[in-house]
Amino acid sequence: MQLPFGDYLVGNSLYPLALDLFTPTIFFFFFSASYRVFRYFAVYKKPFIPYATSVTRETSSTEKVKKLVDTFANSSKVGMKRKPVTTAVGLLMHLSLIVIIFLLAQHMIFWAYYISPYKILFPLAIPESSVDGELAFTLATSPYTPTSYPFVHDIWGPLTIILNGQYITYILVILLGIYLGHKFHALAEGLTLRSGDWWFFLLLYIDIILGFLATSHIPDSVAYYDNLLGAHILVAEILIATLPFTRGFHMFEFYLGKIREWYFMTYRRGEK
Amino acid sequence: MAIAEAKVDMEALNKAIDEVFYSQLDSTLLYYFQACVNCKACEAACPFTPTSLHYSPVNKAEVARQLYRYRFTVWGRTVGRVIGGSKKYLSLEEAETMVDYAWHCVNCGSCAFVCPMAIDSGAMIDLLKQVAFKAGMGPKVYRDIAELEASGKYLEIDFFKNSWNSLISKIKDAIGKEVPLDKKGSEVLFYASIYEALAYPDVLVKVAKILDMLNKDWTFMSKPLGIRPPIGLVIGDKDGAVKVMQRVYSYFTDISPKYVMLTAGGFEYPALRYTMHETLKVEPKYEVVHVTELLAKWYENKEFEIEPLDEIITWHDPCQLGKRGGVFEAPRILMKALSKKFKELPSHGVNSFCCSGGGGGCGLPSMVNNMAKALGIAISDDDKKFLDKTSEPLIKAGKIKVGEINKIKAKEVLTGCPVCIESINFQIDYYHANSKVNHIVDILADRIKVSKK
Numbered sequence A: 001m002q003l004p005f006g007d008y009l010v011g012n013s014l015y016p017l018a019l020d021l022f023t024p025t026i027f028f029f030f031f032s033a034s035y036r037v038f039r040y041f042a043v044y045k046k047p048f049i050p051y052a053t054s055v056t057r058e059t060s061s062t063e064k065v066k067k068l069v070d071t072f073a074n075s076s077k078v079g080m081k082r083k084p085v086t087t088a089v090g091l092l093m094h095l096s097l098i099v100i101i102f103l104l105a106q107h108m109i110f111w112a113y114y115i116s117p118y119k120i121l122f123p124l125a126i127p128e129s130s131v132d133g134e135l136a137f138t139l140a141t142s143p144y145t146p147t148s149y150p151f152v153h154d155i156w157g158p159l160t161i162i163l164n165g166q167y168i169t170y171i172l173v174i175l176l177g178i179y180l181g182h183k184f185h186a187l188a189e190g191l192t193l194r195s196g197d198w199w200f201f202l203l204l205y206i207d208i209i210l211g212f213l214a215t216s217h218i219p220d221s222v223a224y225y226d227n228l229l230g231a232h233i234l235v236a237e238i239l240i241a242t243l244p245f246t247r248g249f250h251m252f253e254f255y256l257g258k259i260r261e262w263y264f265m266t267y268r269r270g271e272k
Numbered sequence B: 001m002a003i004a005e006a007k008v009d010m011e012a013l014n015k016a017i018d019e020v021f022y023s024q025l026d027s028t029l030l031y032y033f034q035a036c037v038n039c040k041a042c043e044a045a046c047p048f049t050p051t052s053l054h055y056s057p058v059n060k061a062e063v064a065r066q067l068y069r070y071r072f073t074v075w076g077r078t079v080g081r082v083i084g085g086s087k088k089y090l091s092l093e094e095a096e097t098m099v100d101y102a103w104h105c106v107n108c109g110s111c112a113f114v115c116p117m118a119i120d121s122g123a124m125i126d127l128l129k130q131v132a133f134k135a136g137m138g139p140k141v142y143r144d145i146a147e148l149e150a151s152g153k154y155l156e157i158d159f160f161k162n163s164w165n166s167l168i169s170k171i172k173d174a175i176g177k178e179v180p181l182d183k184k185g186s187e188v189l190f191y192a193s194i195y196e197a198l199a200y201p202d203v204l205v206k207v208a209k210i211l212d213m214l215n216k217d218w219t220f221m222s223k224p225l226g227i228r229p230p231i232g233l234v235i236g237d238k239d240g241a242v243k244v245m246q247r248v249y250s251y252f253t254d255i256s257p258k259y260v261m262l263t264a265g266g267f268e269y270p271a272l273r274y275t276m277h278e279t280l281k282v283e284p285k286y287e288v289v290h291v292t293e294l295l296a297k298w299y300e301n302k303e304f305e306i307e308p309l310d311e312i313i314t315w316h317d318p319c320q321l322g323k324r325g326g327v328f329e330a331p332r333i334l335m336k337a338l339s340k341k342f343k344e345l346p347s348h349g350v351n352s353f354c355c356s357g358g359g360g361g362c363g364l365p366s367m368v369n370n371m372a373k374a375l376g377i378a379i380s381d382d383d384k385k386f387l388d389k390t391s392e393p394l395i396k397a398g399k400i401k402v403g404e405i406n407k408i409k410a411k412e413v414l415t416g417c418p419v420c421i422e423s424i425n426f427q428i429d430y431y432h433a434n435s436k437v438n439h440i441v442d443i444l445a446d447r448i449k450v451s452k453k
Helices: A014-042 A061-082 A084-103 A105-114 A116-124 A130-138 A157-161 A165-189 A195-215 A222-245 A247-267 B010-024 B027-035 B057-072 B092-102 B110-114 B121-134 B140-151 B158-175 B194-199 B201-213 B238-255 B268-280 B291-300 B320-324 B329-338 B365-375 B381-389 B391-407 B418-430 B440-447
Strands: A003-005 A008-010 B188-191 B218-220 B259-262 B287-290 B304-306 B313-315 B412-415 B436-439 B448-450
Touching (some): A014 A247, A014 B027, A061 A084, A061 B110, A084 A116, A130 A157, A222 A247, B010 B121, B027 B121, B057 B121, B092 B121, B110 B121, B110 B320, B140 B238, B158 B201, B194 B201, B194 B418, B201 B218, B238 B268, B259 B268, B259 B291, B268 B287, B287 B291, B291 B329, B291 B440, B304 B329, B313 B329, B329 B412, B329 B440, B391 B418, B412 B418, B418 B436, B440 B448
Parallel strands (some): B259 B287
Antiparallel strands (some): A003 A008, B304 B448
């Protein structure tokens, strides 16, 4: 379907195609994720537990909960001590990525369109550029037109001068650039590199740049905007669809692995 | 390790790869294989990474992942083969690399705790070790020792017999009466291996003295159950290890104590506490414990007091006792009683920096050399190169370890594993540090005062 927008027919671009492919992408993701999870069940062997209880070991519930937090924090703690630069880059990159994917106002509207309860997070929305924050800070500007939804810097206030899509994207491009350098270093050293590393990483990099170009209207034309935004969504869809076959799946398995570690090492106290 | 082409039976290697990989996949290993994101966070904890980035856990385990992908993934069999992501078998050069990688891992478990996905790379590298053993590519000196233990022929060796008998008579002298041997139904079965009898006989004598002082119902073994049972587990000989574990389990069950008490916190601890029972699928009526666990329990029950030292002491967590075995608190109860100036090393608990000896290495080059000499096992040129190469990580990892000891200015480093003692002593000597490393019992035995009841 093509909708008129001035002289330009909206729809004659990648944008509607990308939107049409979103639901199939999610289905494909669930199908692939189910395959990945099914494999765990297929090879599951019930562990034999020699000791049901132990007379020499006990630990309080408070200690167990405290250690759950420690279990998740340990990688970062040790990393900051022994590999401070790469760990800091990694942490900042993850944080920036999470903020931009889930809290950028435009993204939030997209998610809420498909998952209505997502609206509950709207008060946390961050704007796409620093201008909003700057205006809020210098002129205390409020929305010209009253809106039923919270304004983008209701909660963050002047913090949006730095906490916005524009600056976070700059940070991400730099941090992912450092990651890219890290990969070339590994390549030069003849260390482990997998095709999946490049696939996920490059798609992510491209997607961030496409999103940035679209939002920044570079080049400044509606036709380019539609195509860039469409390409941005399409690349994200490829990422989501292939997630269960790439390192991207760690966003789910991270919790599985760490909770498993905590269960055996803290909850069962090694009494596996 | 250089392996001459003529010495490698490629057919046996391929068969070993198939056997090991097709027989052992379970959901835990599957998770380890497919969840890695190659973030290299594991480099931060591995004691071998200071030697070379090639020895980082993720890099070593990748060989196992390549073999896994070919066998268990559609991508591995199709596209993966084209882009080098999977391998059906290994070339001679790749096999050499595999052996080199496998022996540069002590399976300390440090990588698992620091990995954001909690992946135990050691478990995958262990598969490579099993492949190497089955294909006859493991160091010959270790294969000979494992064979000696599995066959039970170690009991025929005079050197071992004499060392064991000498230990029993030293214990007898120390306690001033006959040593209770193989006494069924005792509360404590004081367990030791030949390796310990050779590495620290004095520690074993002191343990016996403590048991006697505390008036415990204990017994000792008239004959050792192995050289360092089940040594096969750490050199990739799973079948041999099962044989030895059956022998050990049968003895433990026959004596049927309440506790089987170990002084070694090396691989024996998790092996005899967990692996043995998991493998044989038996629920023990006894509990396998480290000497620190029982002493801490008796100390908390006020069965004895400890006369404290007035110096800075620290505890080195042996990886197998701590990370693999979950024993962290008990030694600390004793350490805090031993000195008010007890300080933790900067890396301790699950993040304790491994000494880089033990595990796969089964002991320092000097110890292996001496044992081989005593047993009349010839050390080949390849084995000599292998043993020499094991010193490099000790030196590189030692820099970090000794740096940590110096940082807290510890006079005494106490621990509970014979290999840790030997490794860290080597490192302290190499870097001319002013500390001493001892088994905790070494210091504790002289400072225990039995409470009057």
